Amino acid sequence: MQLADKYSPEQIEQKWYDFWIAENLFHSEPDAREPYTIVIPPPNVTGMLHMGHMLNNTLQDVLVRRARMQGKNACWVPGTDHASIATEAKVVKKLAEQGIKKSDLTREEFLKHAWDWTNEHGGIILKQLRKLGASCDWERTAFTMDEIRSKSVIRVFCDLYNKGLIYRGLRMVNWDPKAQTALSNEEVIYREEKSKLYYLKYYVDEAAGSTDGEEEGAVVLNATDAFDPTVKHQILHRDAEGRRYAVVATTRPETIMGDTAMCINPKDPKNTWLKGKSVIVPLVNRVVPIIEDRYVEIEFGTGCLKVTPAHDVNDYMLGKTHNLETIDIFNADATISEAGGMYVGMDRMDVRKQIVKDLAEANLLEKVEDYDNKVGYSERNADTAVEPRLCMQWFLRMQHFADIALPPVMNDEIKFHPAKYKTTYNNWLTNIQDWCISRQLWWGHRIPAYFLPTAEGAEEKFVVAESREEALALAKAIPGYEGITAEELRHDEDALDTWFSSWLWPLSLFNGILDPDNKEINYYYSTDDLVTGPDIIFFWIARMIMAGYEWRGAKPFKNVYFTGIVRDKLGRKMSKQLGNSPDPLDLIAKYGADGMRVAMLMSTSAGNDVMFDEALCEQGRNFGNKIWNAYRLINMWEVDTTLEQPEAAKEAITWFDEVMRERIARINHDMEQYRISEAFTELYRLFWDDFSGWYLEMVKPAYQCPADSKTIERTKHYFDQLLRLLHPFMPFITEEIWQDLKPEEGVKSIVVAQQPQVDREADTTILARFALVEELITAIRNVRKQKNIAQKEALTLNYIADENYPAEFSAVIAKMGNIKAIEAVVEKDATAAAFIVKTTQYFVPMEGKIDKEAELKKLGDDLTYYEGFLASVMKKLSNERFISSAPEKVVANERAKQADAEAKIAAIKAQMEALK
């Protein structure tokens, strides 16, 4: 075949991907082989491929392809996630653009829109993955909201409810007033913000001018006095009429309608006079008690805290401890509710502005300070501040799950790569909180709870069942509800948290929830490797481990490989706003999928971020080109079967056999340790430097000369092996060449070819001897360069024989150095360019081209270095404690270094002698 001199990925990638699909090479069915399974971290169904996906899926594909080539039954299951909040937000936004409000639609109408959207945009991301070469078993493509996965979720919910692990409770949740949904703590992003701290006056509920509770020496501040919060004695305030008041600092004056107490620290000397009293909430005029709790920071503000149990998480805890009333003053959209009594219907932010004015007017505002505050925002609606809100929610008790999920990670039954994330995992699981699993969304799995009609104000009654029919049966069994009809059951409106389906992924993909003893789950589960980011350890990884043990009694995966975040070369996170995120498909078009994959592989080690630079793609493309051209070279060799195998080729093969043994072992070792980047780098250098740079040059026949069949055969064998090693990393180019090389009858694709095996350990003596050859060749090249001698001008090489002269490679030395004669000599040649490799002295006759002074200087420098080196070795060896405590091997090694250095020094001195 005639090959172009540049490799063009675009022409071949689609062809081979289509071929792999047509030949069904990625499809897996249970059989007698050992399974190797990966489940994909499901991308959002309507998402687009970004650089993070490239990294993550490149790594998974490397693992899967390699396993497949190791004779395992490899199965990589793809799928997508319904991503309830993100997808619903997108649909709401799209509808809004068409002038449709979600609140105007019925649930069914909205879901129709959502499904239309999903069907239209869904799965694009999976198609994009094919461009990368991902060898997923597409026949198994799943969706978290398809039938099996949906039923699994509902079944699991009912199971947990029946086990008593699910409960319903009023909880302070992070409320997104725009999406009108509860968010988990993990979905709230805190941002530093410039805001104000408002100091409000809370008058004491008593007769004017009272001194009740004041100590001797109390500092009385008037409204105009400066206030120092660090004062260690009592402080109280009086207005012009002599009425006493306390000052409360707050960032949220609009919540005072919900105040049901004021709290002080019992140890706060400033505020002891307030103990046991009541105060009047400004403007609202409600009398609330002063409670004492050590939660209050004495140093903050005035040491007085207003307590609003309905609208602050900490206040809620205080309210529970001190049995306070809870007044919820907000509607779901964060406007003031009837219960607020004032500003009803106004938005919280508008109320803040207004109430500050009103407070000032009523002379109830002491002062306003600038304040740096952290405000929680919704991960999905970046401009929407989260409102703490009390809601009836569904919760999953987590202690049980923490107990079953912690040990297997800590004792390495499930291995984390890198292991440092075990600590993170441990921290979370040992301080676990119950999981709020309900979301006020429509797009998702609807909670299978059905409420029974109850009298106004009575406690709610509900049943949990997989279907309305079953729910009805359960309801009828409740005394007083015998005659209930299906229509009277009110299905819970809320959907489940997306992660409540994701945590089942390794189980539900093989239908292990609905049909726990089926052939597939029994075969593929536990899966082998999970590749994902450390940011979802809690959301996903921990919970999959919990689910795996809960429903199957076995780990969901054996290894977790953590990827880092893909950043730009300046170290910034890639984001749409910054516009620093290249489109991966553009990069693939420009550099080829293999080039793209190499870029990802070159720059990542487990758990570390990737500083992405387009130059890496270029490097990847260049490597593809290098492979291509190496193949072009051997492809154009003519065979002459009558030809004897040249000596140089024999020697090269002797050496390269050992190189392959050593490198393959190293690559295998790296891969076993999940050092994927290192394994690839190893391979890169093996191909580029050792194979192309040295081996091919050593066996290459002269221009337009034929080659002998033994050498060609062996070279093609190496090439085949290298392609197999490279295939998991660079699937397309390796297939293209492999198909042309056709090294193995009956194997239709390199995809299913076997990885090379190592028959024995490499002979390190041969490798060490050849290292001397490389050094010698380099030295000869340096002589040429220094003396300006062209490569094609043949030279003579003389040497003084000793045990470090690699005589067994003399043909290679002659060929690589373009040496016409190699001769052992006894006399030094003062007119020759001289150098030393290890201890062997070499001379290249130069006939007067020698600069004696320069040579002497160079030798002198070398002498100084080696004498210093010898001195440091001798220092060690003369240290008795070193001799007695260091292992024998190390001491022996120092002795060897001593001998080498002495020989080297002798050689240098001899050469200097010869020059003079």
Next chain:
RNA sequence: GGGAGCAUAGCUCAGCUGGUUCAGAGCAUCUGCCUUACAAGCAGAGGGUCAGGGGUUCGAAUCCCUUUGCUCCCACCA
């Protein structure tokens, strides 16, 4: 506030159980080559006080302490 991690060449990073000439690789830079596989290439070269300080050890980039700088996670002082 709690926890974890990082700091090695201009850049991105290896350096695994402390010990081989251990101070490395790739990229970038510089020099010389358009040598018939490859200029997307070849042959060479320069470049680091292993963040600072202290300790343990016969021996430290590696282990311990400490200072400095950076990153991430968790918590969320109104």
